[in-house]
Amino acid sequence: MAWNEPGGNNNNNDPWKNKGGKDQGPPDLDDVLKNIFGKFGKGGKGGSDGSSNGLTGKGLGFAAIVALVIYGLSGFYTIKEAERGVLLRFGEYNGLADPGLQWKFTFIDQVLPVNMQEINSLPSRGAMLTEDENMVGVEMEVQYRVINAQQWVFAVVDPEKSLSQAFDSAIRYVIGHSKMDDILTGGREVIRARVLEELQGIVDPYAMGVSIIDLNFTNARPPEEVRAAFDDAIAAQEDQERFIREAEAYSKAREPEARGVVNRMNEEAQAYKERVILEAQGEVARFEALLPQYAAAPEVTRQRIYLETMEQVFSNTSKVMVDTEGGGNMMYLPLDKIIQQQGQAATNPVRLDPNQFQGLTNGLGTNTRQDSSRSNSSRQGRN
The missing domain is CATH 3.30.479.30 (Band 7 domain)
Known part of the structure; x- marks a missing residue:
């Protein structure tokens, strides 16, 4: 039965009481330790065969082994991949420890990890x-x-x-x-x-x-006192930069157009130059081809040139003024109206009076002869 079983009997089984029934409390821890170490350390009270000395040697050896194991295990440490360990021995630098599991002498060496990759x-x-x-x-x-x-x-x-x-x-x-x-x-x-x-x-x-x-x-x-003024200055600076960027953008947009206009004008000028040169060369070639004919028949050639020139002049105008021979009146020949009336309708053809048509042709022939005689006289004077 338990030592503290309830009941009114006088059987007190409390182990902390002595034989006299007096409560002496739990044993002192110091006394327990002294008894344990006394068994390993004291040999005088053992038997006379020396068995106590053997037990003491075994206990010291076992304690030394346990202490060495604990000391060895306490020396292991780990260095992270991003770190390097600065090894100190008695406070003096003794090298660097690489990442991984390392060992040091406890109470002798000290390791200071330093992160080498962190920014x-x-x-x-x-x-x-x-x-x-x-x-x-x-x-x-x-x-x-x-x-x-x-x-x-x-x-x-x-x-x-x-x-x-x-x-x-x-x-x-x-x-x-x-x-x-x-x-x-x-x-x-x-x-x-x-x-x-x-x-x-x-x-x-x-x-x-x-x-x-x-x-x-x-x-x-x-400072807070002038913050508003500086905000305005910064805003003005930003506006200036914005206007500059807009101007640069406009310049970059207009420059290709201007270059295109310049290139077009250059090409037109070059084309005009080539056209004028070719026309001049054609005129020279035409006059060179006409020179042998003029040398062979000067009068006929001059007359033909005159007629061709007059034909070209009259083809570019719709109004002709005719000067009659021996009179002070000048006749007006509306060629544009005549051409217009001829093209209006075939049912109403324009009819000219034969007498009037004859007078017109005689006037044209007279003027032609007078112009021809004037040109001949002028040529003879020059010659």
């Missing part, structure tokens, strides 16, 4: 004084990556803080040598490049083991 960002902001003595709030962010774990750990005491201070110094130097209009409007890219160059020049002599990947110009704002 870290470091912001910086503040109100700064420009070259033209204006206050401007600037916000920038630098992105960097560790490329040398040993230099990153040992080059400076606090590499992140040192990089932040170098970043602030580069920004303030560049902003202090720039004008406010450039910072707030179109000069941000130039300022960003200058800050990046200045930061690289500060970091390189310290050999911090970092590579500056990029630098972002996050924001730049004027």
Whole structure:
């Protein structure tokens, strides 16, 4: 039955009570440990055959083996793929640990993992004084990556803080040598490049083991008191750029048309030039072909040339003025009306008076003879 079984009997089976029935509580842990180690460590109270000394040697060996196993297991550690471990032995650099499962001497070696692939960002902001003595709030962010774990750990005491201070110094130097209009409007890219160059020049002599990947110009704002005026200035700058782009687009659209017109005019001029040259060459060839005929019969050739010329002149006009011989009157011959009446209707043919037609023909012949005699006299005078 249980020692604490309920009931009114006087049988008290509590193991924590002594024989006299007095409650003495649970045994002390220190006493238990002393009894256990006393069995392994003390041999004087054992038997006279020395069995206690043998048991003590076995216990110490087993404890040493257990301690060595625990020590060996405690030395294993893992380095991630993106990291490199800086191994320190008694606080002194002792090499780099590659990714994977590694082992070190516990309490002797120390491993500091450094991420070599992660791109870290470091912001910086503040109100700064420009070259033209204006206050401007600037916000920038630098992105960097560790490329040398040993230099990153040992080059400076606090590499992140040192990089932040170098970043602030580069920004303030560049902003202090720039004008406010450039910072707030179109000069941000130039300022960003200058800050990046200045930061690289500060970091390189310290050999911090970092590579500056990029630098972002996050924001730049004027003081609140003049924000409205600068917003208007920025809007005007944007309008100017928009007008310039529109003008360039218009210029690019009009230029091909103008070039087409120029090319067309050049082609027309070239065609006109060739036509005039060919016509002149044809006239020369015609006169050269006419020269032997003129040399053979000058009078007939002159008369024929005159008639051909008059035919060409009369074909280009619809009105002819006829001068009658021996009279002061001049006759008008409406050829356009005559041609029009002839073409109107075949049922009403135009009939001319024979006497009038004879007078007209006589007048034309008279004028022709007079013109011919004048031309002959003029030629003889020249000859």
